[in-house]
Amino acid sequence: MTELWNRETFLGKLKAVGMNRYHDKHPFHKHMNSGKLTPDQVRGWVANRFYYQRNIPIKDAAIISNCPVREVRRIWLHRISDHDGLKEGEGGIENWLKLGEATGLTREELLSGKGLLPKAKAAVDSYVHFARTKPWPIAVSSSLTELFAPDLMKERILAFEKYYTWVKPSGLEYFKSRVTQAKTDSDQGLELTFTYCNTAELQEEAVKALNFKCGLLWDLLDAMAEAYGGGEA
């Protein structure tokens, strides 16, 4: 029988996944943050990543629907309204639509899925399927890419302000809001992972889940690099 990792070891394993596989290391993303993407490549990224964004509340509702623990559902619930907004004109999906507009795409184009690459769609759909079908503590742990998101968001904001001055500053609201939201989310996600991935098997599954999540974010960027270029190492 395998022994349980203590929190420090468990956290170390989770962080190691991010160090090796988080999508900030993808050539397309490195090119984005060093100002090397063309406007068309930026728009391609925005349009495809939008499919990921719009599926976040669907994924989080699946986790809530699989969770019999009232206290956990209560903790997880704000994620849905963070992205959907509490009313028209609010929320992360709305902010992403504004990012699209700031890059010259219309919200109708984004909402219609125009330009969505099949490989990008498949990557996102696999994530929703994962959340629907895996035990909820494992689906929760797959969200822990949020551990690595705040730093990336800060870097991305600087890159957009420096290199992509043709993008209207109003478009950067999503990135700005996620700096603090992702910190809250990862604190909560981590605490739930520590508490409910409480067997050696579940701990290993949690690390695998984070690996899977990093993999699909990577696949998203692969899809874009293949279609639009900008993925040279």
Added chain:
Amino acid sequence: MTELWNRETFLGKLKAVGMNRYHDKHPFHKHMNSGKLTPDQVRGWVANRFYYQRNIPIKDAAIISNCPVREVRRIWLHRISDHDGLKEGEGGIENWLKLGEATGLTREELLSGKGLLPKAKAAVDSYVHFARTKPWPIAVSSSLTELFAPDLMKERILAFEKYYTWVKPSGLEYFKSRVTQAKTDSDQGLELTFTYCNTAELQEEAVKALNFKCGLLWDLLDAMAEAYGGGEA
């Protein structure tokens, strides 16, 4: 090709389901509202119905997770926090636990599922499965028993205050809160049903869904009547 019903006809069909099949017509329920249940029968009802109550947020999260329309998810979301509460000590499930305590059950008994009848469990599980697997507008329409709930709640409050004076009044908070909540919920559910059950086929499915929902509420009471008596017509 079948013609679409107008709103009035559609509403009439939905209301007819309630007139014929809503569980207020079940002998066990009639006995409850006319003061004929013994304390043990009341406790049996509370314990088994609790399994229904605790599954409501699970069911509603499934609907949200199946719904690609942000505006609809926003409308539906409060149902989860209505039942789970926004914090410890709040919400419909908590109020039902208080009802249990007011009848002499402990919250540990309720949470452990002690006394849950297999047939009652199966009825509730079939409802969650329905919400997970049916198109979301159909799952929404299955919630329209809420059209008939406020009247029943008012009647139930009066019955408890009159006949079951051994139940502490603090236990009746759930019924009281549902008089107004169920009205809001059914207004929203009806509007969504009218808007999104927008083919003849979906309209018919919606009526069938409400019929199915009435059926499982009926089955819940059948389970209790069989186990505890109190179901003689």
